[in-house]
Structures are given as C-alpha cells and as structure tokens.
Amino acid sequence: DRDPASQGLGMTLDEIRPGYARMSMRVRADMLNGHRTCHGGFIFALADSAFAFACNSHNHNTVGAGCTIDYLAPGRHDDLLTAEAVERALAGKTGIYDVDVVNQDGRLVATFRGKSHRVGGTVV
Amino acid sequence: DRDPASQGLGMTLDEIRPGYARMSMRVRADMLNGHRTCHGGFIFALADSAFAFACNSHNHNTVGAGCTIDYLAPGRHDDLLTAEAVERALAGKTGIYDVDVVNQDGRLVATFRGKSHRVGGTVV
Amino acid sequence: DRDPASQGLGMTLDEIRPGYARMSMRVRADMLNGHRTCHGGFIFALADSAFAFACNSHNHNTVGAGCTIDYLAPGRHDDLLTAEAVERALAGKTGIYDVDVVNQDGRLVATFRGKSHRVGGTVV
Amino acid sequence: DRDPASQGLGMTLDEIRPGYARMSMRVRADMLNGHRTCHGGFIFALADSAFAFACNSHNHNTVGAGCTIDYLAPGRHDDLLTAEAVERALAGKTGIYDVDVVNQDGRLVATFRGKSHRVGGTVV
Numbered sequence: 029d030r031d032p033a034s035q036g037l038g039m040t041l042d043e044i045r046p047g048y049a050r051m052s053m054r055v056r057a058d059m060l061n062g063h064r065t066c067h068g069g070f071i072f073a074l075a076d077s078a079f080a081f082a083c084n085s086h087n088h089n090t091v092g093a094g095c096t097i098d099y100l101a102p103g104r105h106d107d108l109l110t111a112e113a114v115e116r117a118l119a120g121k122t123g124i125y126d127v128d129v130v131n132q133d134g135r136l137v138a139t140f141r142g143k144s145h146r147v148g149g150t151v152v
Numbered sequence: 153d154r155d156p157a158s159q160g161l162g163m164t165l166d167e168i169r170p171g172y173a174r175m176s177m178r179v180r181a182d183m184l185n186g187h188r189t190c191h192g193g194f195i196f197a198l199a200d201s202a203f204a205f206a207c208n209s210h211n212h213n214t215v216g217a218g219c220t221i222d223y224l225a226p227g228r229h230d231d232l233l234t235a236e237a238v239e240r241a242l243a244g245k246t247g248i249y250d251v252d253v254v255n256q257d258g259r260l261v262a263t264f265r266g267k268s269h270r271v272g273g274t275v276v
Numbered sequence: 277d278r279d280p281a282s283q284g285l286g287m288t289l290d291e292i293r294p295g296y297a298r299m300s301m302r303v304r305a306d307m308l309n310g311h312r313t314c315h316g317g318f319i320f321a322l323a324d325s326a327f328a329f330a331c332n333s334h335n336h337n338t339v340g341a342g343c344t345i346d347y348l349a350p351g352r353h354d355d356l357l358t359a360e361a362v363e364r365a366l367a368g369k370t371g372i373y374d375v376d377v378v379n380q381d382g383r384l385v386a387t388f389r390g391k392s393h394r395v396g397g398t399v400v
Numbered sequence: 401d402r403d404p405a406s407q408g409l410g411m412t413l414d415e416i417r418p419g420y421a422r423m424s425m426r427v428r429a430d431m432l433n434g435h436r437t438c439h440g441g442f443i444f445a446l447a448d449s450a451f452a453f454a455c456n457s458h459n460h461n462t463v464g465a466g467c468t469i470d471y472l473a474p475g476r477h478d479d480l481l482t483a484e485a486v487e488r489a490l491a492g493k494t495g496i497y498d499v500d501v502v503n504q505d506g507r508l509v510a511t512f513r514g515k516s517h518r519v520g521g522t523v524v
Contacts, residue, residue, distance in 0.1 A: 093222065099215075225489075324440070
C-alpha cells in the first residue's frame with residue numbers, strides 16, 4: 029500500500045471494525061527531534077493512518093477532507109503510542125472521526141479530528 | 153536532520169527569512185493513492201515542514217502546538233507543489249502561521265494553519 | 277453577568293463540576309434562519325457558554341484562546357439542545373475541552389472543541 | 401433578519417461583493433468581560449456574520465458547515481473592530497473563507513476560518 033504509514037514507521041493495525049480503528053507505533057530514536065521528543069509529523073502520521081482505516085471501514089471509498097491535531101504531551105523514546113479512531117458522526121457524505129493518541133501509561137499525547145468525504149466506489 | 157521531510161520526499165527549501173519559508177516538492181508515483189492523487193499525508197508533510205522552518209526562522213526554539221489542514225484540490229502525478237508559510241501573528245510565546253500549498257498553475261491544493269509555542273534556547 | 281448567553285437566549289446551566297459543565301437551550305422561533313433551522317450562531321453560543329463554565333470550574337481565571345465548531349445536523353423549532361463540555365486535557369496553562377451539542381433524541385447537532393489559557397487570579 | 405448580528409450588537413456591513421464582505425462593530429461597555437476585554441462571543445459574532453455575508457454573496461444559498469476562531473489580542477472598550485471576509489477556495493459545493501478581525505490600529509484581534517456548503521436555491 030502507498031500511504032505514509034507504509035514507509036517503514038513500524039505501525040501496526042491492532043483492531044478494525046465499522047467506524048473504528050486502533051493502531052500503534054513505538055517511538056524510535058530516528059523519530060526524535062532536537063528536543064529528544066517524538067517529531068510531531070510521526071504522531072500525525074499515526075493518527076492520520078488510524079483515521080484513514082476507520083473512515084474506510086464501511087467499505088465505501090472515502091477521502092480525507094481535512095483534519096486538525098493538537099499536541100498535548102511529548103512522546104519519548106521507546107514510548108508505545110496508540111491511536112484510537114472513533115467515528116463521531118456521519119451526515120450525508122461527510123464523516124467526522126476523533127483520534128486520540130495515548131502513550132503506554134494512558135496519557136493523552138495528541139488529539140486529532142478528521143473529516144472524510146465519501147466518493148464513488150467500494151474499498152474491496 | 154530528523155524530521156519526516158528528510159525521509160526522501162525530495163522537498164527543497166526555496167526561500168527562508170524571518171516569519172516566512174517556502175518549500176516545494178514534486179508529486180512522485182510512489183506518493184499516489186488508489187485514486188491516483190497525491191496522498192494527503194505527503195501534502196501535509198510539505199506544509200508542516202514549511203511551517204517548521206518559518207516558525208524557527210527567528211532563531212528561537214519553537215515547537216508545534218497544533219495545526220489544521222484542509223484539502224481543496226487533488227495533487228496529480230508530476231505536479232510541483234509549493235508550500236508558502238507566512239507568519240500571521242506572534243502573541244506572547246504563541247505564533248500563528250498560514251501555509252498555502254499550490255500547484256504549478258497556482259491552484260490552491262491545501263491550506264494549513266499551524267500554531268507554534270516558543271520554548272527556551274536558540275536554533276543555532 | 278455579561279456574556280452573550282445572558283442576552284436572553286434562555287440557556288440554563290444544568291450541571292457543573294470540576295472539568296465539566298452541561299447547559300441546555302430550547303430552539304425558539306426567533307432563532308431560526310431562512311431554512312427554518314436554528315441559526316448556527318445560537319448553537320455556537322450554547323457550546324461556547326458550556327465551554328466557559330467548564331474551563332472556569334477549577335476556580336482559576338481562564339480565557340478562551342480559540343475554538344472550532346462543526347455543524348452536523350440541524351436544530352429544529354422547539355428542539356431542546358444540550359451542550360455537554362468535558363475537559364480532555366490540561367497541559368501547563370492550556371486546557372482542551374470538547375463540547376457536544378445533542379438534541380432531545382440524542383442526535384449530535386454540533387461538536388465544538390475549545391482551548392483555554394489560564395491567566396492570573398481566581399474566579400471567586 | 402434573524403441572525404445574531406441583528407440582536408442589537410451595532411454591526412454595520414461596510415462592503416460586499418462576490419466572495420467578499422467587510423463588517424465593523426464598536427466594542428461597548430456591555431460587551432466587556434471580567435477582564436475588561438471584549439467577550440470572545442461578540443468577536444465571534446462579528447466574524448461569523450461577515451463570513452455569512454461573504455459566502456452568500458454569490459446569490460446561492462449556503463449554510464455554514466463549521467468554523468474555527470483564534471483570539472490573538474484583546475478587544476478594548478471603544479475599539480472599532482473590522483472583520484474582513486475573503487473567499488479562499490470554492491471546490492464543488494464547499495467554500496472556505498478567511499475572516500480577519502482587526503482593531504482601529506490594524507492589529508489582528510482574531511482570525512476565523514469558515515466553511516460553507518451550498519444548498520439549493522438562491523438568496524434573492
């Protein structure tokens with residue numbers, strides 16, 4: 029597959045069902061920035077991937093229309109980050125998904141909100 | 153450097169000055185999704201990188217506090233995407249930056265708004 | 277008090293505790309727009325007021341730093357809208373609150389995310 | 401008209417053309433909060449009204465799908481706030497508008513981004 033998640037970030041898809049996906053990723057040394065915390069881009073990539081799986085979980089093709097992320101606590105080296113994407117609303121062709129990224133202690137590292145737009149066709 | 157931009161996406165930094173950065177990236181075949189358009193994650197990475205350069209252009213260390221992106225038009229294979237990050241406001245330790253991503257025809261592909269938070273220290 | 281909620285919109289504060297507030301408002305004829313649905317500004321005012329109560333529930337003075345709202349379903353004449361504000365994170369002086377606005381059938385009418393910034397002093 | 405702007409806030413529509421609207425409002429004593437600055441809800445109402453005029457300036461009925469506001473500097477008593485709404489993109493039925501709210505010195509008080517959705521019918 030061609031999404032950024034596949035570029036060797038070590039993400040795993042832990043659970044998927046209609047309107048829901050959960051993924052995880054361990055923070056590696058090569059993901060740290062100059063402050064020795066996980067670069068926001070990798071946290072975003074994890075959340076965005078969980079969002080993509082959740083919004084395609086209904087077997088309709090969707091595209092991301094936009095998203096927002098807020099970084100709340102740092103990710104540290106070797107932290108296991110889990111992103112849980114939950115569908116909040118489906119209205120017409122638009123879906124809203126909330127994705128929380130927590131570390132192994134359950135601390136909220138980032139919160140992401142994605143909007144999807146359904147296009148023609150099915151996923152499989 | 154360790155940011156996602158350095159992971160072989162072929163981004164170039166075309167201009168930087170205080171409160172401003174401009175970067176570009178060509179859409180490659182391996183950046184396309186199943187709809188044959190550029191995966192949003194790569195457009196995000198370009199905008200996010202331009203934002204990071206702009207908000208560190210004052211030689212104070214900053215971190216991204218959060219951001220929003222809206223995808224407005226598809227990026228196609230071989231498109232040259234340019235992200236221009238402009239500082240909109242600095243209030244206390246917080247900065248707001250707008251980043252527009254356009255293609256070679258000047259069409260707006262995505263618009264991104266990032267918030268930075270100044271932390272201690274200088275960049276160089 | 278001087279906030280917009282007090283301008284005769286008929287809002288009630290139904291519950292408040294640290295990090296939480298719930299308010300309700302009935303959609304009146306004079307709140308309808310030309311589509312015969314509740315004008316978004318009133319839905320926003322309800323959510324924003326619940327946010328303000330929740331983020332001041334710790335007895336520290338806070339100010340709203342910004343917010344986002346997405347309108348998901350229309351409010352109709354005589355609907356009883358309830359806004360429930362829940363604190364999602366407190367990091368340093370910044371707080372994040374999610375406010376869902378539902379109608380009497382539990383349908384999600386709007387979802388709001390507010391950010392607060394703690395300033396000096398206490399509420400009472 | 402029935403929008404919150406008409407509730408006696410003293411807003412004036414200073415200019416309107418396709419994709420653009422500019423409104424102004426003077427900060428009155430009854431708009432101040434306990435910090436003696438303009439309550440965010442009034443700044444929002446001004447921005448939201450300018451957005452509504454701009455997105456209906458094409459004579460197609462539209463509804464607000466959502467919006468974001470960031471408060472950057474306080475509004476003071478007697479300040480003259482001006483909200484300028486500019487269309488950034490129209491893609492399909494969706495429009496994106498940026499609204500900057502400045503005071504009489506040109507200082508950026510808030511920045512607002514609204515999304516519209518075109519529905520059937522015309523405005524007049």
